[in-house]
Amino acid sequence: MSAFQTLAWRGQALVLLDQTRLPGELVYLECREVETAARAIEELVVRGAPAIGVAAAYGVVLGALQALDLAPALFRRRLQETRARLARTRPTAVNLFWALEQMGQVIAAGTGLDNRQLCDRLLARAEELRAEDEAICRRLGQHGAVLLEDGFKVLTHCNAGSLATAGYGTALGVIYAAQEQHKRLKVFADETRPLLQGSRLTAWELQQHGVEVTVICDSMAAVVMRQAPIDCVIVGADRIAANGDVANKIGTYGLAVLARAHNIPFYVAAPVSTLDLSLAQGAQIPIEERRPEEVSQGLGRTTAPAGVGVYNPAFDVTPCALVTAIISEQGIARPPFAAALSRWGGRSAPG
């Protein structure tokens, strides 16, 4: 379907499409060491909750390959250190911890295996997670597409597309599925400051997929909702609490408030691996705060005076009361969300 691949395993390496270089350059980064993969996650070479999870799973395989010659006990200790290093890359997306937990289960189950055998099992599981992620996105897209009608104008924020997953996408997966059903959509993409995932990534991949897209500044969303007018908002999620509160890219909460004020449905599309049922509500979700320079110098130019304060939270929490529906590979949940989310069976992050 795509002329690009967000992430893939080739030979002994994790190959990542370098998303910091899009849309100008289509460049791949080859990771042969855990540290390269960890930094790629930290620096947003790969980003998007599901993609981060799969990349981290492959990161564990890289750790195993680097440690193959060690004595079995040291090998296993090294694998734990690898998982710990990868877990420190980013705090908000729970899929990261979920994927590392999946790899931990493979390690725990493989007590009788030698290093090479365990390494093979880890690679097999990572490949499975990658393939599952795409399959999950396609199921999610099928469920969500029923919410979109022919001619709909859809607003999205950040990038929850092919580039944010192993393939196909979550919020954009719903759009792709609707398009495959021959519904013609018009998508408005918030540029998504500070790192412009909307204009750089979402606009690019929608264009690649032949979907009509218009880029707007985040501050234009309210006017576009009123004037276009927008028929629905669809976003992804980095973590969803048991009550349905949603952590997602900064700006999502404001969009949800604006959508409510304009009587526009606000949909969240995310795989079940994004659920964190260990958290009763969104206030408990750790919110990553990133470097002020992303705001003040993020685009090749100094855009704020030196010495001025800058606040740069990467995510915000949208209260479940503002969410019209949550779409996963299991179906569509409507408020109150707790029962459906519990049934879908999310996993919790490590304490």
Add this chain to the structure above:
Amino acid sequence: MSAFQTLAWRGQALVLLDQTRLPGELVYLECREVETAARAIEELVVRGAPAIGVAAAYGVVLGALQALDLAPALFRRRLQETRARLARTRPTAVNLFWALEQMGQVIAAGTGLDNRQLCDRLLARAEELRAEDEAICRRLGQHGAVLLEDGFKVLTHCNAGSLATAGYGTALGVIYAAQEQHKRLKVFADETRPLLQGSRLTAWELQQHGVEVTVICDSMAAVVMRQAPIDCVIVGADRIAANGDVANKIGTYGLAVLARAHNIPFYVAAPVSTLDLSLAQGAQIPIEERRPEEVSQGLGRTTAPAGVGVYNPAFDVTPCALVTAIISEQGIARPPFAAALSRWGGRSAPG
């Protein structure tokens, strides 16, 4: 008060602080011809509704100086062409048309004067408008400061400060006046995409004036309202209709919706010259749409793929129902606004 001057008349030239170069460089542009001044307004070397008005008034003086040697009838025709050229620079801020109308009245009243005498009268009126603008801002600031309490956290958008006026500012004038009353404020400045007047200009001038300021991306306003929490929002205006609908920098409408949702007062600070009583409501205000490149390539780097649609309205209209109060040099108006605005006596734009 300031180490900089937004605009001034020196010798035979209009001298403008080049706001496109801030905060990196403090550079002045000397305009000796109408066309230079007109382009400076179009390209946002000078911006902000009151400052645009005063700059246009001086632009008429430049036209007179360039035409001094013409026969009197040709001289007066040239003055009309000059006013028409300046009126075409930007469509939304009504202060532009108001100031050009003031200069038109000087021309109409000076039928018996020779070219030099009329030129002197025009310069005297432009100087008066400049001085009045600062005096008006200071009165406006005094009126508005009663709305701010010691310790308030204030959110503002774009730049309605010293840089947007002949001096002191409107929304920021209220903040400066409160500060002069020894109220300690904490200001959050939306960076204001696409041209970043908030981070480049507002943060810079607040810093120059010793006001504590934190820059945020526009998309962070909702979370800051909820978390800081914000005590009030203050913005300027480019045109206010008879019913109190407010045209201001794109993003203002969304902020007003968010403020209402968080029960935060939303104040508009603008001189009476910003009123346009010829328009019953804001829907009639012409909204300037600017080049897509301001969004897709505005910061020294291509941030959206080539060929993708971009929507770039420079302003939006906030319905009067979302405005808590309008502050002018005449006092504070509260809803319904029509009677107070009519009493304040705005002037209308040319049909």
